[in-house]
Amino acid sequence: MKQEIYVEDLSKHIDEEVTLRGWLYNKRSSGKIQFLILRDGTGLCQCVVMKNAVDEESFAVGDRLTQESAVAVTGKVQKTQKDAPGGIELFASKVEAIALTADYPITPKEHGIEYLMANRHLWHRSTRPWATMRIRHTLVKAIRDFFDDRGFILFDAPILTPNAAEGTSTLFETKYFDEGMAYLSQSGQLYAEAGAMALGKVYVFGPTFRAERSKTKRHLTEFWMVEPEVAFMDLEGDMQLAEEFVHFVVTRVLEQRKPELAILDEGTGKLETRLRNVLKPFKRLHYDEAAKILDKYWDEKLAQGTEDLPPTFKRFTYGDDFGAYDEVALTSIYEEPVIVHHYPAEVKAFYMKRDPNEPDKALAMDVLFPGFGEIIGGSQREDDYDTLVQRIKEHNLPMEAFEWYLDLRKYGSVPHAGFGLGLERLVLWVCELDHIREAIPFPRTLNRIWP
Ligand code: 4AD
Numbered sequence: 001m002k003q004e005i006y007v008e009d010l011s012k013h014i015d016e017e018v019t020l021r022g023w024l025y026n027k028r029s030s031g032k033i034q035f036l037i038l039r040d041g042t043g044l045c046q047c048v049v050m051k052n053a054v055d056e057e058s059f060a061v062g063d064r065l066t067q068e069s070a071v072a073v074t075g076k077v078q079k080t081q082k083d084a085p086g087g088i089e090l091f092a093s094k095v096e097a098i099a100l101t102a103d104y105p106i107t108p109k110e111h112g113i114e115y116l117m118a119n120r121h122l123w124h125r126s127t128r129p130w131a132t133m134r135i136r137h138t139l140v141k142a143i144r145d146f147f148d149d150r151g152f153i154l155f156d157a158p159i160l161t162p163n164a165a166e167g168t169s170t171l172f173e174t175k176y177f178d179e180g181m182a183y184l185s186q187s188g189q190l191y192a193e194a195g196a197m198a199l200g201k202v203y204v205f206g207p208t209f210r211a212e213r214s215k216t217k218r219h220l221t222e223f224w225m226v227e228p229e230v231a232f233m234d235l236e237g238d239m240q241l242a243e244e245f246v247h248f249v250v251t252r253v254l255e256q257r258k259p260e261l262a263i264l265d266e267g268t269g270k271l272e273t274r275l276r277n278v279l280k281p282f283k284r285l286h287y288d289e290a291a292k293i294l295d296k297y298w299d300e301k302l303a304q305g306t307e308d309l310p311p312t313f314k315r316f317t318y319g320d321d322f323g324a325y326d327e328v329a330l331t332s333i334y335e336e337p338v339i340v341h342h343y344p345a346e347v348k349a350f351y352m353k354r355d356p357n358e359p360d361k362a363l364a365m366d367v368l369f370p371g372f373g374e375i376i377g378g379s380q381r382e383d384d385y386d387t388l389v390q391r392i393k394e395h396n397l398p399m400e401a402f403e404w405y406l407d408l409r410k411y412g413s414v415p416h417a418g419f420g421l422g423l424e425r426l427v428l429w430v431c432e433l434d435h436i437r438e439a440i441p442f443p444r445t446l447n448r449i450w451p
């Protein structure tokens, strides 16, 4: 009986005869011996094919195999002292070609990022995307486990929606039969609020869309967001939840994905150190405090010259929201994430509650990650009917579209809060990727909708 197994299970089959099925990742040969590096999706294995240990056909197949040819190799699993993946080799007794490949477009040489992105459907077979997607998977599972273990109920929000949630400038619209316009959801939050009033603690986890015209390394037009929402929670509770949540998911990556981290940082241990720093208590800064730190930072920085800043750079002034440069500046001071809270209400969303003690500030918070910036944005929500009506008017939003949302303030309104975490930004940060397009299997950006 053939034992068909996966590379990741090889260590359970030492000295046994097994069959691996996969694709040729790389190969070396010298006359009487071939080293075939096979990948099967779960890992890499070096298969040693010796001319005198296999039939003639097997050896001839080994010669013909090209990069990404599909292949099955049967042989004996052996521990090795040699520098082979996993410290294990397969000593072949049979090699069978399943599909030969010609001219695979991604060779071991360096390719430019545009070329790799155009071949994203194939690039996934390479080691870096492979490691990144495995870490993404683990983060998604950890996110679900965190909320599930704490009694949150998954509450799926619609993707086709009648109104904006996060400002009208980034809406994707589509005609919706005779009902007028529908918009792709920018955030499931408003629906999560309805869920929290029904189920207490909920989370929405799904794709969201923003017609972002920006070409930054942090913006996608389609991204995944997880959004917890809790009845009777205030801003303080929201910040605590966010901190616990980040600690939990990062710990999971450290527990389960060290080999993948090592692939991404080439064994320097840099990524692990970054992740461990996140496990410290987060630094908290009131907006006013953060603004002072930034002012000082830009005074000093600009005194040294502006050569390394782009022409579009605009210096922060008090009352502004932070730009990408401000966030990077602020977070380069600390090793742990920084929570900035009490942003000016003027620059924030219509649904955020204002602090009764500081009426010009919103009960809002952003979690900024070291050297990067915002990955989480959250707030306590406005729970007073009349005030919310007023905000909707101030933001020139269509009142009819929000009637159902206002109902939540009519019938048993209570304090409540939540936040949204952008999954791809988290993946980008954990893996220290150059660009967010590498954090999702098939990215959608201003100028890319293919493959
Ligand atoms: O700060 P944002 O806009 O907040 C909301 O949407 C709230 N409704 C969330 C809530 O309170 N339930 O977005 C939340 C997060 C950001 O911190 C960022 O990580 C991510 O979503 N995000 C994006 N990620 C990739 N591409 C984009 N264009 C993004 N826009 C936001």
Ligand code: MG
Residues within 6 Å of the ligand: 366, 374, 376, 377
């Ligand atoms: Mg935000």
